[in-house]
Amino acid sequence: MSAAEAATGTGLGPADAGAARLARPRRWSTRLLRSELRLIGGRRRNQMGLLVLAAVPIVMAIAVKVSEPGPGRGPDFLSSITANGLFVPLAALGVEIGMFLPLAIAMLAGDAIAGEANLGTLRYLLTVPVHRTRLLAVKYASLCIGAVWGVAAVALPGAAIGIALFGTGPLTTLSGSQIGFGAAVWRVVLVMLYLAAGLAGLAAVGLFISTLTEQPIAASIALLIFTILSWILDAVPQLEWLHPWLIVHEWLSFGDLLRDPIAWDGVLRGLSVNGAYAVVFWLAAWARFSSKDITS
Amino acid sequence: MSGSPERAEPGLRREPGSGNGRGLAVETEGLTKRFGHQVAVDGIAMAVPNGSVYGFLGPNGSGKTTTIRMLLGLVEPTAGHRRLLGEPMPQRASETLHRVGSLVEGPAFHPYLSGRSNLLRLDAGDILADPGTAGRRTDAALDRVGLLAAAGKRYRAYSLGMRQRLAIAAALLAPRDLLVLDEPTNGLDPQGTREVRSLIGSLASDGTTVLVSSHLLAEVEQICSHVGVMREGRLVAQGTLADVRGAGPATVRVETRQPEAAARVLRELGVEQVRPMNGEVHGTPGDLEPEKIVAALVHAGVGVQGFSVARASLEDLFVSLTGEGFDVSG
Numbered sequence: 001m002s003a004a005e006a007a008t009g010t011g012l013g014p015a016d017a018g019a020a021r022l023a024r025p026r027r028w029s030t031r032l033l034r035s036e037l038r039l040i041g042g043r044r045r046n047q048m049g050l051l052v053l054a055a056v057p058i059v060m061a062i063a064v065k066v067s068e069p070g071p072g073r074g075p076d077f078l079s080s081i082t083a084n085g086l087f088v089p090l091a092a093l094g095v096e097i098g099m100f101l102p103l104a105i106a107m108l109a110g111d112a113i114a115g116e117a118n119l120g121t122l123r124y125l126l127t128v129p130v131h132r133t134r135l136l137a138v139k140y141a142s143l144c145i146g147a148v149w150g151v152a153a154v155a156l157p158g159a160a161i162g163i164a165l166f167g168t169g170p171l172t173t174l175s176g177s178q179i180g181f182g183a184a185v186w187r188v189v190l191v192m193l194y195l196a197a198g199l200a201g202l203a204a205v206g207l208f209i210s211t212l213t214e215q216p217i218a219a220s221i222a223l224l225i226f227t228i229l230s231w232i233l234d235a236v237p238q239l240e241w242l243h244p245w246l247i248v249h250e251w252l253s254f255g256d257l258l259r260d261p262i263a264w265d266g267v268l269r270g271l272s273v274n275g276a277y278a279v280v281f282w283l284a285a286w287a288r289f290s291s292k293d294i295t296s
Numbered sequence: 297m298s299g300s301p302e303r304a305e306p307g308l309r310r311e312p313g314s315g316n317g318r319g320l321a322v323e324t325e326g327l328t329k330r331f332g333h334q335v336a337v338d339g340i341a342m343a344v345p346n347g348s349v350y351g352f353l354g355p356n357g358s359g360k361t362t363t364i365r366m367l368l369g370l371v372e373p374t375a376g377h378r379r380l381l382g383e384p385m386p387q388r389a390s391e392t393l394h395r396v397g398s399l400v401e402g403p404a405f406h407p408y409l410s411g412r413s414n415l416l417r418l419d420a421g422d423i424l425a426d427p428g429t430a431g432r433r434t435d436a437a438l439d440r441v442g443l444l445a446a447a448g449k450r451y452r453a454y455s456l457g458m459r460q461r462l463a464i465a466a467a468l469l470a471p472r473d474l475l476v477l478d479e480p481t482n483g484l485d486p487q488g489t490r491e492v493r494s495l496i497g498s499l500a501s502d503g504t505t506v507l508v509s510s511h512l513l514a515e516v517e518q519i520c521s522h523v524g525v526m527r528e529g530r531l532v533a534q535g536t537l538a539d540v541r542g543a544g545p546a547t548v549r550v551e552t553r554q555p556e557a558a559a560r561v562l563r564e565l566g567v568e569q570v571r572p573m574n575g576e577v578h579g580t581p582g583d584l585e586p587e588k589i590v591a592a593l594v595h596a597g598v599g600v601q602g603f604s605v606a607r608a609s610l611e612d613l614f615v616s617l618t619g620e621g622f623d624v625s626g
Contacts, residue, residue, distance in 0.1 A: 031427055035420035043408065120404025124466065127368045127400065129393035130421040294370040 032130065036142040040108060041149075049104050050153040056100065057092030057158030061085075065165050081162065084171045086184050088162025089155040090191060090258070096154050097195055097251055102227040104150045105143065105199050109206025110220035112139040113289065117214040117296040132290045140207055140282060147199035151192045159188065173260040187262075191254045194267060198251045201274030202227065204281035205247070211289040214296050244269065247277050319382060321346045321474045321505035322367060327376035329362050336362040338529035339376065344507055344522065349500045351516035351537075352509035353610075354526030355618055360509045361401050363526070364478050367507075368398055381473055394424045397467030398476040403459040407452035411443060411462050414451055419469050437465040442491065456483035464492065468499075475499060477508045481515065493519055517610045527618040541607055548589060550577045551602030561596045565589060581605070 040046055064081050077091035113136075116122040125135060171184035179187070206223040213219050230248040233239055243249045250270025256263040322344035329337040337359040344350040354360050365371040367378055369386040378385045383392045405414040415434045419425050425433075438444045441461040446454070454462065460483050467475055477496070481489045489512075496519050500506050510516050516523060517537070524534040533540050548567065552558045555572040559579075562570045565588070567579040581589060586605050593600050 029423050029427075031420040035417045039406065039409070039417065119406065120402070121406060123365075123368075123370055123400055124398075124404060124418060124463075125421050126370060127393055127396070127398045128418055128421040129369070129389055130423075131390055134423075135421075291372065293372060294365070 032134075032138050033141055036138055037145060040111075040142060040146055046107070049107065050149065053096060053100055053104060053150055053153040054157040056096055057088050057154055058161050060092055060095070061088045061158070061161045061165050080172065082166055084169050084184070085162030085164070085166040086159060086168075086171055086181075086188055088166070089158030089188060092154050092158045093151065093191060093195060093254070094252065097198070097254075098231065099227075101147075101150050101154070101195070101199055102202055103224060105147060105203050105206055106220040106223040106227070108143055108146045109203055109210050109223055110216035110218075111210075112143060112207055113210040113285075114213050114219040115210075115216035117294070118216055120296055122296060123294050126294060133286060136207070136282070136286055136289055140204065140285075143203035143207060144196070144200045147196045147203060148192075150199065151196045155188065155192050174255060174258045175260045177260040179260060187257055190257045190262075194254050194257065194270070195251065197271060198247070198274050201247055201277040204278040204285070208281040208285040208288065211285050211292065245273065247274060249273070319346055320344060320379070321348075321381055322350075322507060323379040324363075324367070325377045327363065327366060327378055328374045329359075329366060329371060330374045335529050337366070337373075340526075340529075340531040342524060342531060343534065344505060344524075346505055347500070347503060348522045349496060349506045349508065349520045351520035351523040352507060352526070353511070353513065353516060353523060353614060354509075356511070358526040358618070359529040360526050361478060364398075364400060364476055364507075364509065368396070368400065368476065369393065370400070391424075394422060394470060395473040396476060397469070397472040397474070398478075399463045399467050399480055400476070400478050402479070402482060403463035405451045405459070405462060408450060410448050410450055411454065411458075411465075412438065412447040414462065415466055415469060418466055422470065425470055433469055437468040438462075440468055440495065441465045457485060457488050460484055461488070464495070472504055474505045474507065477506065479509060479511070481510070481512065489515070513610045513614055523610070525614065525617050532617050533613075537610075541610060541613060546581060547606050547612075548579050548581045548586065549602075549604045549606065550579075550589075550593065550600060551575060552577065552593075552598055552600055554598050557596065558593060558598045558600075561593055561598060562589065565592055 061081070077087045077094060081087040081091060113122070116125065126132065130138075168181045170178040170180060171187075172178050202223070205226060206219070209222045209226075210216075210219045213222075227248065230246045234243055234246050234249050250266050250273060253266030253270050256266050320343050322342055324340055324342040326339045326341065327337060328335070328339050340359075340363065342363070352360055352364075362371060366373050367380060367385070369389045372386075380388075380392045381395060385392065405411075406417070409417065412434055415437065416430060419430045419434065420427075435444060435447070438447045441464050443458060443461050443465060446458060451459070451462070460480070464477070464480060467477065475496075480496070481492050484492060493515060496506055496508065500519075508516070508520070520537055522534075522536050523540050525532050525540070548562075550558050550562070552575070555575065555577050558577045559570050559572040562577060562579050565581075565584060567581050567584065567589070570577060570579040586603070590600065590603055593603075
């Protein structure tokens with residue numbers, strides 16, 4: 001109460017008191033982002049989600065160990081797993097980028113704005129006040145970090161069990177040459193970053209949808225439908241003209257990062273398309289949210 | 297509507313020498329909100345003087361909450377202007393709202409976080425709050441509403457009254473010059489209601505302006521210095537409690553063993569709404585002087601045991617202003 005008391009005690013008007021209190025306004029603070037990450041990370045449902053993401057590479061590794069597949073069977077990386085444990089996270093990422101990782105982003109994006117609106121906490125955040133643009137920026141940053149967490153939840157346990165079960169021999173690239181273990185680790189990190197960037201583009205779409213509704217589940221399902229539709233359209237050869245513009249089209253190009261030398265074409269195309277999605281949909285979310293009446 | 301005060305204007309009567317004359321904590325001009333064809337708030341000119349406790353009254357659906365949401369920048373008005381603590385909204389919202397604590401349409405928190413964590417989260421959003429004192433301020437706010445012992449419990453385990461207290465604590469996280477409390481005693485038991493009432497009193501005596509919306513008239517009557525009454529989106533009365541109440545009709549009460557005879561005399565004098573009941577007669581004398589009524593009663597040989605003239609209670613006034621009891625309007 002001290003400031004208010006001082007203000008009334010000395011006969012200062014509220015405006016003066018405010019000016020005194022605002023002498024050193026901090027324009028930059030990571031407190032809200034940290035709070036947001038604690039909120040996401042502390043939620044039981046999200047922790048379960050990470051466990052599910054992590055379970056896939058473990059199941060895959062054990063299954064391969066138990067019955068080693070003959071050559072020519074199974075997806076791209078599965079047959080390479082036995083040669084090098086680092087193929088476990090790559091194979092698992094290839095499987096999970098289709099649906100599980102987008103699902104994780106959809107859940108988080110649904111919570112981001114629609115979830116807060118649904119609980120009613122949005123009105124209290126905005127009257128704190130958190131500036132609407134800042135709230136959107138923090139929410140999007142937390143979704144991007146969530147995407148990194150999701151990818152890491154697949155890759156790190158995958159790498160651990162892969163190395164434990166199959167060792168760390170030299171990695172045979174998709175071009176047939178061999179690279180050392182250290183270089184291979186860097187390739188895996190590149191793959192993780194590339195896929196996280198793809199999911200970050202998707203997260204911007206999710207954030208936009210989240211500003212349209214007060215039902216977090218509806219927002220999640222809408223983003224999931226968006227993802228599935230993109231995959232379906234990407235699989236229709238007659239729509240080839242559309243493929244370069246689909247958000248998912250270049251996601252599987254992460255395999256190009258395992259060539260020797262790295263084939264950057266598809267990866268860079270993917271990054272620019274995903275970046276464009278991120279910018280366009282973040283701006284759409286901003287346009288919608290900054291003028292929205294909060295009646296929840 | 298006859299007999300009710302004129303449509304309130306921002307220029308309120310100000311007591312010289314008191315702290316109330318230093319301008320307005322809340323000021324609106326032609327504030328209007330339409331949702332589609334529905335007019336929720338219709339050109340209201342609200343004036344909450346600094347240092348006052350302003351009771352914001354009206355039936356459910358009369359536009360109180362929409363007005364509060366517009367004041368806090370949650371809803372954009374269709375037309376009109378609003379100033380909070382002398383600053384225009386929403387242009388200066390980032391600076392102004394830090395000095396405004398609010399409770400809007402009931403408590404809302406994350407159910408799986410504790411009460412304290414919920415408050416810390418809100419404080420984390422306040423870019424003007426000092427992170428170094430967050431813990432101390434949070435505990436002080438929780439203590440002030442009597443929730444410190446339950447601070448570590450998850451919000452979902454809180455009772456309705458505890459949730460309401462937590463929302464009030466959130467409004468007290470930082471030093472505030474204005475508190476906007478929408479139905480602060482909802483869900484509280486009588487003891488909790490009394491505590492909130494005394495809390496508002498102590499905050500007001502610290503110099504904080506309080507805007508409290510309520511449908512509990514008796515409560516408003518006890519704690520407010522000013523009132524504003526909403527009806528179907530319009531502000532139908534506004535001013536100091538005494539002014540607004542003074543504008544309402546007076547009632548006369550006659551205690552007698554001959555209520556029928558007394559009632560007849562009163563009717564002959566032109567007293568309206570004469571209602572005899574056991575041992576008493578009530579009526580609305582209008583401009584009649586009370587002395588004349590007593591004289592006429594005595595002259596007619598009616599034995600008067602007691603006689604009193606009372607200004608309308610806020611509740612009577614409310615009914616006369618809004619033309620209804622506390623039902624949903626429109």
